[in-house]
Amino acid sequence: MSTKQGGKAKPLKKPKSDKKDYDEVDMANIQKKKEEEKALKELKAKAQQKGSFGGSGLKKSGKK
Known part of the structure; x- marks a missing residue:
């Protein structure tokens, strides 16, 4: 009469909801x-086709 003792226990199944x-x-x-x-999905698809707005994005200064 051996039982499985090691390892992870299986999670209990949820009963099906009505x-x-x-x-x-x-x-x-x-x-x-x-x-x-x-x-919303349609707007996201249109936005991906057009690309970024404004082109260059944030402008960086030449100073460090």
């Missing part, structure tokens, strides 16, 4: 959030 019932207000908020995330 599906939640959403009302109209919750569904509207979820939909709005998805649309905002989609718009």
Whole structure:
């Protein structure tokens, strides 16, 4: 009757959560959030295509 004693213990599995019932207000908020995330992704993609703003960035003085 040997038991496994060394090493790391396995984490316990979480029970599966039940599906939640959403009302109209919750569904509207979820939909709005998805649309905002989609718009943000599109803006990020456009910003990456154009490159940096202003070109040169910060100007450094010649002094040390």
